[in-house]
Amino acid sequence: MRHYYKLTLTVSVGIIALILQFGFHQQLAAQLIITLWGSVMALSMLVEMVKTLRSGKYGVDLLAITAIVATLAVSEYWAGLVVLIMLTGGDSLEDYAAKRANTELKALLDNSPRTAHRIQNEQLTDIAVEDAVVGDQLVVKPGELVPVDGHLIDGTAMFDESSLTGESKPVEKAVGDDLMSGAVNGDSAVTMIVDKLAADSQYQQLVKLVKESESRPAKFVRLADRYAVPFTLVAYVIAGIAWLISGDPHRFAEVLVVASPCPLILAAPVALVSGMSRTSRNGIVVKTGDMLEKMSTAKSAAFDKTGTITSGQLTVNDIVPQAGFTPDQILHLAASAEQNSSHILARSLVKFANDQPLSPVADLEEVTGNGVTATVDNAVVKVGKLKFRSRNYDGTTRTNGDLRRR
Numbered sequence: 210m211r212h213y214y215k216l217t218l219t220v221s222v223g224i225i226a227l228i229l230q231f232g233f234h235q236q237l238a239a240q241l242i243i244t245l246w247g248s249v250m251a252l253s254m255l256v257e258m259v260k261t262l263r264s265g266k267y268g269v270d271l272l273a274i275t276a277i278v279a280t281l282a283v284s285e286y287w288a289g290l291v292v293l294i295m296l297t298g299g300d301s302l303e304d305y306a307a308k309r310a311n312t313e314l315k316a317l318l319d320n321s322p323r324t325a326h327r328i329q330n331e332q333l334t335d336i337a338v339e340d341a342v343v344g345d346q347l348v349v350k351p352g353e354l355v356p357v358d359g360h361l362i363d364g365t366a367m368f369d370e371s372s373l374t375g376e377s378k379p380v381e382k383a384v385g386d387d388l389m390s391g392a393v394n395g396d397s398a399v400t401m402i403v404d405k406l407a408a409d410s411q412y413q414q415l416v417k418l419v420k421e422s423e424s425r426p427a428k429f430v431r432l433a434d435r436y437a438v439p440f441t442l443v444a445y446v447i448a449g450i451a452w453l454i455s456g457d458p459h460r461f462a463e464v465l466v467v468a469s470p471c472p473l474i475l476a477a478p479v480a481l482v483s484g485m486s487r488t489s490r491n492g493i494v495v496k497t498g499d500m501l502e503k504m505s506t507a508k509s510a511a512f513d514k515t516g517t518i519t520s521g522q523l524t525v526n527d528i529v530p531q532a533g534f535t536p537d538q539i540l541h542l543a544a545s546a547e548q549n550s551s552h553i554l555a556r557s558l559v560k561f562a563n564d565q566p567l568s569p570v571a572d573l574e575e576v577t578g579n580g581v582t583a584t585v586d587n588a589v590v591k592v593g594k595l596k597f598r599s600r601n602y603d604g605t606t607r608t609n610g611d612l613r614r615r
Contacts, residue, residue, distance in 0.1 A: 227239070324337060354393055
């Protein structure tokens with residue numbers, strides 16, 4: 210049974226027991242239902258604990274299980290229920306954290322290239338990525354992932370390599386440039402030559418790491434577990450002495466309840482879930498839960514490039530007006546022209562200008578890989594590359610009065 214099922218049933222048993230005891234004054238019935246359920250859960254956890262002990266691992270859960278059994282034996286069933294809820298609650302949170310990490314990692318697998326368009330006898334044929342061989346000519350259409358590593362032989366396009374390099378800014382690729390599998394083609398169809406098999410390509414290496422992490426899951430180790438054996442033994446000795454001196458078995462149960470590290474049992478998975486949620490919101494995928502614990506002992510970190518530690522959002526750094534324009538005029542005209550573009554630089558520009566109303570555009574034309582041309586406030590505005598914005602429709606060069614993407 211999954212841990213969150215156990216938690217749900219345990220809480221339900223507690224609610225039923227409360228209704229029986231305080232609603233109908235059936236204390237015996239409440240005690241009976243909690244005792245039966247607690248005994249079943251304790252037995253189940255004990256079986257799991259024995260398997261864990263056989264593997265050579267020890268944990269503080271053993272002390273909590275003993276406390277449950279002891280409280281039920283001396284009819285302190287509410288105390289036993291509280292310890293049981295904390296124990297199942299901690300296990301449920303650990304399961305949730307592991308499931309969340311697994312979901313994020315599987316997203317990488319789901320996005321892996323599966324098909325490729327091979328040019329064969331001047332015809333496009335869809336093949337499995339694994340069937341592409343070195344030397345094949347493949348067509349990568351707009352919005353598609355590059356299926357395997359290779360180099361460009363025809364066409365020019367912008368590629369999003371953020372899933373591979375961490376850099377959010379698209380990279381322009383021209384004839385002769387290398388293409389990495391997993392990069393997203395953003396502009397136009399291009400033709401490439403296969404340089405590596407799918408199994409040896411960049412993206413498949415990431416997928417391989419994910420599969421290896423799934424086949425060797427690592428369980429989160431609480432700090433208290435490292436001292437579980439001496440702590441448990443000391444708790445048993447103190448509980449036994451208390452029982453021996455007082456002659457009351459309630460003292461044995463009370464010591465075990467006090468010694469049960471319920472806050473530690475809950476603290477570790479709560480911290481784990483919080484940490485993984487925070488990293489996920491910042492675009493960081495945590496492979497396994499124990500990676501977060503190991504980070505506490507890290508002394509230094511090395512990053513291959515700035516893109517891996519930035520927010521992943523491009524923003525305007527400065528506006529340099531020319532030809533008598535003010536910064537606000539430049540921003541207004543450029544953002545208005547770009548407001549309907551899906552380009553990542555266009556989205557960043559429009560977001561930067563979100564405090565001011567944008568003007569409607571007319572005669573909008575987007576030139577793939579270069580920029581956009583539009584009429585804004587009765588003026589022709591060109592936003593894009595330097596060579597694009599400095600060229601008139603008749604092919605002559607302009608030197609002033611234009612705008613360009615920065």
